[in-house]
Amino acid sequence: MITRVLLKNKNFKFSRLFSTVVQQEVARNDAVEYPVIEDLSIEAKRLKKKLEWREKIKRVPTIEEKIIELNIPRYYGYKCLMLENNDFPYNSMPFIQYVTNTEFEQLPESIKDEREAKRIDGFLGLIKSDIQDAIEFEIDAYKNSFEVDGSDKLSQEQIERAKIGRLVKQLHRVIVNALGADNRHLYESxxxxxxxxxxxxFVGKFIPPLNVQRFRKPRPHLKDYVNDPVDRPFQYVGNPLLTMRHQYPLESFEDINFESMIKQNENIPMESVYSVDPLAHGYHTLHRHGVSVPGFWPGNVREYGLLSYHDRTHLIKRSKVLGIKDDIDALHSQGILSSFAWTYAQSCYQGFSTYNDMTYPLTTQTVITDGQHWSFYKYQLNTTITHTELDAPNYKYNKCWGTNEMKLYEHIDENGKIHGMNDDVLKQLLKLYINEPKARNYEMKPYLDPKEKKIADIEDVDRRQWLENIYKYLVSNRPRQYLTPEIYHWENIYKLKFQTMPLDKKLRFFDYGINPFQRQLNEHIPEYIPRDLRANGPHDKKKRRATYYPLDHCSNDPRIMSHSEYGSAKDGIRKKYDRFRKTFK
Amino acid sequence: MSSRWYPLYQRGNPQLRVFLPNFWMKIVKTPNQQPENVVCFEVSHQMTKYDIRQYLEKIYKLPVVAVRDRIAMGRFKREERNGYIIKEEDSKLAYVTFPKEVKFTYPDLFPEENETKKNLKDDEKSLDQAKERFREFCNRNSKRRGLPGWYSI
Structure with missing residues (x-):
């Protein structure tokens, strides 16, 4: 008892006089609890570190802070593999399926369910002539000035996209106006x-790129792990023509029992074939901050997607040598990728992330069109984990259902009349519109703080404004104010490859073994407070503003930030570098 | 093969054509792994993507799907006698994609189980053993300074 009181008192210093008291107390307790014996091998330590970070992301309270936390490891942004809707290289479908962990299933072109078909027939009778008018007007009659002059400023793809954008807006207007009375969710969205x-x-199980292999080879503790697979960051950037969102999510299309699964889904291409460096498939990389935005900012009430329209202008430039079969696959890849990206970004706003798996499925519907040809996709996001699982295998997978491209009409004649309308296409389209979203009776945001779901909920004004600035800065994707550090070619040849200038003054980061791209987002000097603005007058010693990186405010230890630690090797070199940092360019 | 220089492209017609230009292509291994339907070639510098495609399609009747090319920088090295830095010539590499059914593996040009190689290895082994024995013989009396190796029991 005495010891407990004494231990609570922080100023108390242990003396030998008390040693007997402590010993007696231990002896009285029969059941001794030993700490868990931890595995101290390199793999175990790395695994523990990774798992801790994933847990930390889960604990971070708000949506925006989770996105900031994901970006903490890189000050200059991750070297992201860019996935865009404007280019699908040859045979891209298996790769896209692997990257999004998605199984694909073909949909029939006509609607099977008789009751549903009857209902849709009724709606179609109401609006068919309006739709016909809209297509005739937007495709044939109306022209923007840039289409008439044949201006060189816009590419063919841009002109095509503008045209389809107009058409899609008109069709959406016609359908929502006609169907809205019977389907209230259309008015509410x-x-x-x-x-x-x-x-x-992040996508896991990729063969490490050459620079990583070269880094690992000479280091004795990493020598055995040269070919260990790595996770690679992917960034999707897309802009659909039109999207529709609602307060409630769509119901799941298929309830898959993942509990009883004992192996990976074989319909998803496995890593042995597709885990080569994605650059070899024809994709490119870019230094970027990882950003997930589903078309609106956090806090919007209508946060679940119902429907999105995409153009297919990338097919215009696509080489004809690749063949029609590969074009169809490219469309499927686009359907899978854009649906995954949108639902994934929505799930990020629900508090899940690439490392914290979803607890329920989210669904969406996608239409890809050029006005005449239409393809329809349904997508169900069951898991956000794409082969990055660490301790337990993840057998969950996502699923996409899609139709082949269908022709809406045969042609429009010189009088502007449409010929050969295919009702099946319109029925498929209407089917997506009458699919009603419903409220779910479980917790949708289990990993978000009930009080602080987004930054705007934070009461502390300084912290709220600071986080808002950082978040908006990250998602703006502007470059840093200072140029990124660079090794010039002459330096690479005469200073790094061959030491021909050993007597030159060491002023640059590579002279001290520093990799600036390892610098973390929070490694910077906090903002300076001018004397006039300090809290306790101009002589206040507190001259730097506080930083509020995720979960920092929860721990009592202030984050130590030193300019010299920017991606530096953790040894004595750091001090030397610090001395010269004023001249560091 | 022609003895003429391959002409630089000039706008306008008629174009200057060379019959059988001085073009060559050589299959090379790449350090980073490629998909199975992609083959890497080193090609002559004048060849464009179109030339590479035509070369494979017209002469070898191969079904080429896509061609990507780049110029790989030559290796830097020290000049042996005077010690200054010199650079080897650049090379042009072409990554040619074939239909996905095609599977290409780079042939094993120097297989392990070669007769001469095996003999060489055996010889090296016995040589190493002899060296090891001689070293032991020399160090036999290392703790007794000044005594030769043979002065012992």
Whole structure:
């Protein structure tokens, strides 16, 4: 008892006089609890570190802070593999399926369910002539000035996209006006035109790129792990023509029992074939901060997607040598990728992330069109984990259902009359509209703080404003104010490859073994407070503003930030570098 | 093969054509792994993507799907006698994609189980053993300074 009191008192210093008291107390307790014996091998330590970080992301309270936390490891952004809707290289479908962990299933072109078909027939009778008028007007009659002059400023793809954008807006208007009375959810939903949709996630089990292999080889403790697979960051950037969002999510299309599964889904291409460096498939990389944006900012009430329209202008430039069969696959890849990215970005706003798996499925519907040809996709996001699982295998997978491209009409004649309308296409389209979203009776945001779901909920003004600035800065994707550090070619040849200038003054980061791209987001000097603005007058010693990186405010230890630690090797070199940092360019 | 220089492209017609230009292509291994239907070639510098495609399609009747090319920088090295830095010539690499059914593996040009190689290895082994024995013989009296190796029991 005495010891407990004494231990609580922080100023108390242990003396030998008390040693007997402590010993007696231990002896009285019969059941001794030993700490868990931890595995101290390199793999176990790395695994523990990774798992801790994933747990930390789960504990971070708000949506925006989770996105900031994902970006903490890189000050200059991750070297992201860019996935965009404007280019699908040859045979891209298996790769896209692997990257999004998605199984694909073909849909029939006509609607099977008789009751549903009858209902849709009724709606179609109401609006068919309006739809016909809209197509005739937008495709044939109306022309923007840039289409008439044949201006060189816009590419063929841009002109095509503008045309389809007009058509899609008209069709959406016609359908919502006619169907809205019987389907209230259409009136309740929001429509976005040309929204910004971005998604950032990690994909695992890739063969390490050459620079990683070269890094590992000479280091004795990493020598045995040269070919260990790595996770690679992917960034999707897309802008659909039009999207529709609602307060409630769509119901899941298929309930898959993942509990009883004992192996990976064989319909998803496995890593042995597709885990080569994605650059070899024809994709490119870019230094970017990882950003997930589903077309609106956190806090919007209508946060579940119902429907999105995409153009297919990338097919215009696509080489004819690749063949029609590969074009169909490219469309499927686009359907899978854009649906995954949108639902994934929505799930990020529900508090899940690439490392914290979903607890329920989210669904969406996607239409890809050029006005005449239409393809329809349904997508169900069951898991956000794409082959990055660490301790237990993840047998969950996502699923996509899609139709082949269907022709809406044969041609429009010189009088502007449409010929050969295919009702099946319109029925498929209407089917997506009458699919009603419903409220679910479980917790949708289990990993978000009930009080602080987004930054705007934070009561502390300084912290709220600071986080808002950082978040908006990250998602703006502007470059840093200072140029990124660079090794010039002459330096690479005469200073790094061959030491021909050993007597030159060491002023640059590589002279001290520092990799600036390892610098973390929070490694910077906090903002300076001018004397006039300090809290306790101009002589206040507190001259730097506080930083509020995720979960920092929960721990009592202030984050130590030193300019010299920017990606530096953790040894004595750091001090030397610090001395010269004023001249560091 | 022609003795003429391959002409630089000039706009306008008629174009200057060379019959059988001085073009060559060589299959090379790449350090980073490629998909099975992609083959890497080193090609002559004048060849464009179109030339590479035509070369494979017209002469070898191969079904080429896509061609990507780049110029790989030559290796830097020290000049042996004077010690200054010199650079080897750049090379042009072409990554040619074939239909996905095609599977290409780079042939094993120097297989392990070669007769001469095996003999060489055996010889090296016995040589190493002899060296080891001689070293032991020399160090036999290392703790007794000044005594030769043979002065012992």
């Amino acid at each position: 929001d429509m976005d035109i040309d929204p910004r949709i971005e998604a950032f996630w």
